[in-house]
Amino acid sequence: MENERRRASLIRECPSCHTKNRIPPEHLAETGQCGKCKAPLPPVAEPIEADAELFDSVTGSAAxxxxxxxxxxxxxxxxxxxxxxxxxARNMAGRAVVLKVDTDRHPAIAERFNVTGIPNFAVIKDGRPVFQQSGYVSHTQMEEWLRNAGA
Ligand SMILES: [Zn+2]
Known part of the structure:
Protein backbone atom coordinates (compact mmCIF):
# COMPACT_ATOMS: atom_id res chain seq x y z
CA MET A 1 0.00 0.00 0.00
CA GLU A 2 2.66 2.45 1.09
CA ASN A 3 4.89 1.58 -1.84
CA GLU A 4 2.06 1.77 -4.31
CA ARG A 5 1.12 5.24 -3.15
CA ARG A 6 4.72 6.38 -3.29
CA ARG A 7 5.30 4.99 -6.75
CA ALA A 8 2.02 6.37 -7.99
CA SER A 9 2.91 9.84 -6.80
CA LEU A 10 6.06 9.95 -8.89
CA ILE A 11 4.56 8.46 -12.02
CA ARG A 12 2.91 10.86 -14.39
CA GLU A 13 0.60 9.76 -17.14
CA CYS A 14 1.27 11.40 -20.49
CA PRO A 15 -1.73 13.60 -21.40
CA SER A 16 -1.31 12.66 -25.07
CA CYS A 17 -0.61 8.92 -25.23
CA HIS A 18 -1.31 7.90 -21.57
CA THR A 19 2.06 6.23 -21.22
CA LYS A 20 3.18 6.22 -17.57
CA ASN A 21 6.43 8.13 -17.15
CA ARG A 22 8.58 7.88 -14.02
CA ILE A 23 9.77 11.32 -12.88
CA PRO A 24 13.04 11.63 -10.88
CA PRO A 25 12.54 13.80 -7.75
CA GLU A 26 14.93 16.51 -8.96
CA HIS A 27 12.74 17.05 -12.03
CA LEU A 28 9.33 17.25 -10.33
CA ALA A 29 9.04 21.00 -10.92
CA GLU A 30 10.15 20.91 -14.56
CA THR A 31 8.29 20.41 -17.78
CA GLY A 32 9.45 17.02 -19.00
CA GLN A 33 8.91 14.99 -22.11
CA CYS A 34 6.99 11.78 -22.57
CA GLY A 35 9.44 8.93 -23.15
CA LYS A 36 7.21 7.47 -25.84
CA CYS A 37 5.51 10.23 -27.84
CA LYS A 38 7.74 13.18 -26.78
CA ALA A 39 4.74 15.30 -25.76
CA PRO A 40 5.50 17.77 -22.94
CA LEU A 41 4.76 16.55 -19.40
CA PRO A 42 3.69 19.44 -17.17
CA PRO A 43 5.36 19.91 -13.77
CA VAL A 44 3.72 18.27 -10.74
CA ALA A 45 0.77 20.43 -9.67
CA GLU A 46 -0.60 18.50 -6.70
CA PRO A 47 0.68 17.63 -3.20
CA ILE A 48 2.69 14.40 -3.00
CA GLU A 49 2.13 12.00 -0.09
CA ALA A 50 5.61 11.29 1.25
CA ASP A 51 7.11 8.45 3.23
CA ALA A 52 10.61 8.71 4.70
CA GLU A 53 12.36 7.56 1.54
CA LEU A 54 10.49 9.90 -0.76
CA PHE A 55 10.79 12.75 1.73
CA ASP A 56 14.58 12.48 1.84
CA SER A 57 14.90 12.01 -1.88
CA VAL A 58 12.71 15.02 -2.77
CA THR A 59 13.96 17.43 -0.09
CA GLY A 60 17.56 16.41 -0.77
CA SER A 61 17.47 16.83 -4.53
CA ALA A 62 14.69 19.30 -5.43
CA ALA A 63 15.93 22.28 -7.41
CA ALA A 89 0.68 23.10 -5.24
CA ARG A 90 -1.40 24.08 -8.27
CA ASN A 91 -0.50 27.78 -8.20
CA MET A 92 3.21 27.14 -7.58
CA ALA A 93 3.60 24.27 -10.08
CA GLY A 94 6.98 24.56 -11.76
CA ARG A 95 8.32 26.84 -9.02
CA ALA A 96 7.91 24.66 -5.91
CA VAL A 97 7.06 21.13 -4.79
CA VAL A 98 4.55 20.32 -2.04
CA LEU A 99 4.88 17.22 0.17
CA LYS A 100 2.35 15.92 2.68
CA VAL A 101 3.59 13.97 5.71
CA ASP A 102 1.01 11.97 7.67
CA THR A 103 2.41 12.36 11.20
CA ASP A 104 0.61 9.21 12.43
CA ARG A 105 2.21 7.05 9.75
CA HIS A 106 5.59 8.78 9.69
CA PRO A 107 6.23 10.14 13.21
CA ALA A 108 10.01 9.97 12.75
CA ILE A 109 9.92 12.69 10.07
CA ALA A 110 7.78 14.92 12.31
CA GLU A 111 10.20 14.35 15.19
CA ARG A 112 13.11 15.53 13.05
CA PHE A 113 11.23 18.82 12.62
CA ASN A 114 10.16 19.05 16.27
CA VAL A 115 6.53 19.05 15.24
CA THR A 116 4.45 19.14 18.44
CA GLY A 117 1.20 20.54 17.03
CA ILE A 118 -0.42 20.16 13.63
CA PRO A 119 -1.01 21.42 11.07
CA ASN A 120 2.62 22.38 10.84
CA PHE A 121 4.32 23.73 7.73
CA ALA A 122 7.99 23.79 6.84
CA VAL A 123 9.82 25.16 3.82
CA ILE A 124 13.02 23.43 2.70
CA LYS A 125 15.47 24.98 0.23
CA ASP A 126 18.63 23.23 -0.97
CA GLY A 127 18.06 20.44 1.55
CA ARG A 128 17.84 22.77 4.56
CA PRO A 129 14.78 23.99 6.50
CA VAL A 130 14.45 27.75 6.02
CA PHE A 131 11.04 28.33 7.61
CA GLN A 132 8.55 26.58 9.86
CA GLN A 133 5.20 27.57 11.38
CA SER A 134 2.27 25.75 12.96
CA GLY A 135 -1.43 26.46 12.60
CA TYR A 136 -3.88 26.94 9.75
CA VAL A 137 -2.95 29.45 7.04
CA SER A 138 -4.35 30.27 3.62
CA HIS A 139 -2.75 29.38 0.29
CA THR A 140 -1.69 33.02 -0.21
CA GLN A 141 0.40 32.78 2.96
CA MET A 142 1.91 29.44 1.91
CA GLU A 143 2.76 30.87 -1.49
CA GLU A 144 4.42 33.89 0.12
CA TRP A 145 6.62 31.56 2.21
CA LEU A 146 7.68 29.76 -0.95
CA ARG A 147 8.38 33.01 -2.83
CA ASN A 148 10.44 34.20 0.14
CA ALA A 149 12.46 30.99 -0.23
CA GLY A 150 13.12 31.79 -3.90
CA ALA A 151 10.21 30.07 -5.69
ZN1 LIG B 1 3.14 10.34 -24.54
Whole structure:
Protein backbone atom coordinates (compact mmCIF):
# COMPACT_ATOMS: atom_id res chain seq x y z
CA MET A 1 0.00 0.00 0.00
CA GLU A 2 2.66 2.45 1.09
CA ASN A 3 4.89 1.58 -1.84
CA GLU A 4 2.06 1.77 -4.31
CA ARG A 5 1.12 5.24 -3.15
CA ARG A 6 4.72 6.38 -3.29
CA ARG A 7 5.30 4.99 -6.75
CA ALA A 8 2.02 6.37 -7.99
CA SER A 9 2.91 9.84 -6.80
CA LEU A 10 6.06 9.95 -8.89
CA ILE A 11 4.56 8.46 -12.02
CA ARG A 12 2.91 10.86 -14.39
CA GLU A 13 0.60 9.76 -17.14
CA CYS A 14 1.27 11.40 -20.49
CA PRO A 15 -1.73 13.60 -21.40
CA SER A 16 -1.31 12.66 -25.07
CA CYS A 17 -0.61 8.92 -25.23
CA HIS A 18 -1.31 7.90 -21.57
CA THR A 19 2.06 6.23 -21.22
CA LYS A 20 3.18 6.22 -17.57
CA ASN A 21 6.43 8.13 -17.15
CA ARG A 22 8.58 7.88 -14.02
CA ILE A 23 9.77 11.32 -12.88
CA PRO A 24 13.04 11.63 -10.88
CA PRO A 25 12.54 13.80 -7.75
CA GLU A 26 14.93 16.51 -8.96
CA HIS A 27 12.74 17.05 -12.03
CA LEU A 28 9.33 17.25 -10.33
CA ALA A 29 9.04 21.00 -10.92
CA GLU A 30 10.15 20.91 -14.56
CA THR A 31 8.29 20.41 -17.78
CA GLY A 32 9.45 17.02 -19.00
CA GLN A 33 8.91 14.99 -22.11
CA CYS A 34 6.99 11.78 -22.57
CA GLY A 35 9.44 8.93 -23.15
CA LYS A 36 7.21 7.47 -25.84
CA CYS A 37 5.51 10.23 -27.84
CA LYS A 38 7.74 13.18 -26.78
CA ALA A 39 4.74 15.30 -25.76
CA PRO A 40 5.50 17.77 -22.94
CA LEU A 41 4.76 16.55 -19.40
CA PRO A 42 3.69 19.44 -17.17
CA PRO A 43 5.36 19.91 -13.77
CA VAL A 44 3.72 18.27 -10.74
CA ALA A 45 0.77 20.43 -9.67
CA GLU A 46 -0.60 18.50 -6.70
CA PRO A 47 0.68 17.63 -3.20
CA ILE A 48 2.69 14.40 -3.00
CA GLU A 49 2.13 12.00 -0.09
CA ALA A 50 5.61 11.29 1.25
CA ASP A 51 7.11 8.45 3.23
CA ALA A 52 10.61 8.71 4.70
CA GLU A 53 12.36 7.56 1.54
CA LEU A 54 10.49 9.90 -0.76
CA PHE A 55 10.79 12.75 1.73
CA ASP A 56 14.58 12.48 1.84
CA SER A 57 14.90 12.01 -1.88
CA VAL A 58 12.71 15.02 -2.77
CA THR A 59 13.96 17.43 -0.09
CA GLY A 60 17.56 16.41 -0.77
CA SER A 61 17.47 16.83 -4.53
CA ALA A 62 14.69 19.30 -5.43
CA ALA A 63 15.93 22.28 -7.41
CA UNK A 64 13.05 24.42 -6.06
CA UNK A 65 11.71 25.20 -2.56
CA UNK A 66 9.67 22.38 -0.98
CA UNK A 67 6.65 23.03 1.24
CA UNK A 68 5.97 20.31 3.81
CA UNK A 69 2.47 19.88 5.25
CA UNK A 70 2.59 17.87 8.50
CA UNK A 71 -0.93 16.60 9.04
CA UNK A 72 -3.09 13.76 10.43
CA UNK A 73 -6.51 12.43 9.52
CA UNK A 74 -8.02 13.22 12.96
CA UNK A 75 -6.90 16.87 12.87
CA UNK A 76 -9.75 19.26 11.96
CA UNK A 77 -7.58 22.28 11.12
CA UNK A 78 -5.42 19.98 8.94
CA UNK A 79 -8.51 19.03 6.93
CA UNK A 80 -9.37 22.73 6.63
CA UNK A 81 -5.86 23.47 5.40
CA UNK A 82 -5.82 20.60 2.88
CA UNK A 83 -7.56 22.53 0.05
CA UNK A 84 -5.21 25.47 0.66
CA UNK A 85 -2.24 23.11 0.36
CA UNK A 86 -3.68 21.70 -2.89
CA UNK A 87 -4.21 25.17 -4.28
CA UNK A 88 -0.65 26.14 -3.36
CA ALA A 89 0.68 23.10 -5.24
CA ARG A 90 -1.40 24.08 -8.27
CA ASN A 91 -0.50 27.78 -8.20
CA MET A 92 3.21 27.14 -7.58
CA ALA A 93 3.60 24.27 -10.08
CA GLY A 94 6.98 24.56 -11.76
CA ARG A 95 8.32 26.84 -9.02
CA ALA A 96 7.91 24.66 -5.91
CA VAL A 97 7.06 21.13 -4.79
CA VAL A 98 4.55 20.32 -2.04
CA LEU A 99 4.88 17.22 0.17
CA LYS A 100 2.35 15.92 2.68
CA VAL A 101 3.59 13.97 5.71
CA ASP A 102 1.01 11.97 7.67
CA THR A 103 2.41 12.36 11.20
CA ASP A 104 0.61 9.21 12.43
CA ARG A 105 2.21 7.05 9.75
CA HIS A 106 5.59 8.78 9.69
CA PRO A 107 6.23 10.14 13.21
CA ALA A 108 10.01 9.97 12.75
CA ILE A 109 9.92 12.69 10.07
CA ALA A 110 7.78 14.92 12.31
CA GLU A 111 10.20 14.35 15.19
CA ARG A 112 13.11 15.53 13.05
CA PHE A 113 11.23 18.82 12.62
CA ASN A 114 10.16 19.05 16.27
CA VAL A 115 6.53 19.05 15.24
CA THR A 116 4.45 19.14 18.44
CA GLY A 117 1.20 20.54 17.03
CA ILE A 118 -0.42 20.16 13.63
CA PRO A 119 -1.01 21.42 11.07
CA ASN A 120 2.62 22.38 10.84
CA PHE A 121 4.32 23.73 7.73
CA ALA A 122 7.99 23.79 6.84
CA VAL A 123 9.82 25.16 3.82
CA ILE A 124 13.02 23.43 2.70
CA LYS A 125 15.47 24.98 0.23
CA ASP A 126 18.63 23.23 -0.97
CA GLY A 127 18.06 20.44 1.55
CA ARG A 128 17.84 22.77 4.56
CA PRO A 129 14.78 23.99 6.50
CA VAL A 130 14.45 27.75 6.02
CA PHE A 131 11.04 28.33 7.61
CA GLN A 132 8.55 26.58 9.86
CA GLN A 133 5.20 27.57 11.38
CA SER A 134 2.27 25.75 12.96
CA GLY A 135 -1.43 26.46 12.60
CA TYR A 136 -3.88 26.94 9.75
CA VAL A 137 -2.95 29.45 7.04
CA SER A 138 -4.35 30.27 3.62
CA HIS A 139 -2.75 29.38 0.29
CA THR A 140 -1.69 33.02 -0.21
CA GLN A 141 0.40 32.78 2.96
CA MET A 142 1.91 29.44 1.91
CA GLU A 143 2.76 30.87 -1.49
CA GLU A 144 4.42 33.89 0.12
CA TRP A 145 6.62 31.56 2.21
CA LEU A 146 7.68 29.76 -0.95
CA ARG A 147 8.38 33.01 -2.83
CA ASN A 148 10.44 34.20 0.14
CA ALA A 149 12.46 30.99 -0.23
CA GLY A 150 13.12 31.79 -3.90
CA ALA A 151 10.21 30.07 -5.69
ZN1 LIG B 1 3.14 10.34 -24.54
Missing amino acids: VPVLIDFWAAWCGPCRMAAPEVERT
